[in-house]
Amino acid sequence: MANILILYSTTDGHTLEICQQLRAINEQAQNQVSLVELKEIEKIDPGSFDKIVIGASIRYGKHSPRVIEFIEKNLRILEAKPNAFFSVNVVARKPEKSTPETNPYLKKFLRKIAWHPKNLAVFAGKIDYPSYGFLDRLMIRFIMWMTHGPTHRDAVVDFTDWKKVDDFGRLIVKM
Ligand SMILES: Cc1cc2nc3c(=O)[nH]c(=O)nc-3n(C[C@H](O)[C@H](O)[C@H](O)COP(=O)(O)O)c2cc1C
Secondary structure, eight states, X not given: OOEEEEEEEOSSSHHHHHHHHHHHHHHHTTOEEEEEEGGGGGGSOGGGOSEEEEEEEOBTTBOOHHHHHHHHHTHHHHHTSOEEEEEEESGGGSGGGOSTTTOHHHHHHHHHOSOOOSSEEEEEXXXXXXXXXXXXXXXXXXXXXXXXXXXOXXXXXXXXXXXXXXXXXXXXXXX
């Protein structure tokens, strides 16, 4: 049985949903999983886990600065354990931008950090216009219009390939 830490950064909760699915798969495989938001990192000791997984969503082109902060501070701990990183963004809904090798946000992010995650994934996120404030809704609808995505003001679309999430969950079991 492994003791797994899944750390996440989310704004609207979709990355958390992905993490919950990863946790379910790892718990079914008899592992113990702690799901912790990066905001709460000071409450735990990352060094006490057997494996570490980090997941973060993109907002206006960036992952939360907390993600980089954590990685810089805990580089040695991360490198010493089986580890994985995944990014959630809507650009990844396009097949040609849906892998760690082709997703522009993940590629840029990896260039910025000293950590070389041993396992990587990119998941397409969710659009939920009714839940956004006026400006965010306007901006995201505009970006979607530019990139030929859904623009109806009431649109709620989950682009996540949940089978891909399950596969990543099983990879975490094995890593
Ligand atoms: C205000 C806002 C800004 C966003 N900016 C981007 C972006 O720059 N690029 C992108 O691919 N997705 C962008 N997204 C899409 C999010 O990455 C997607 O909705 C994801 O599912 C959010 O995950 P979370 O709920 O865990 O934060 C944005 C979403 C919102 C609401």
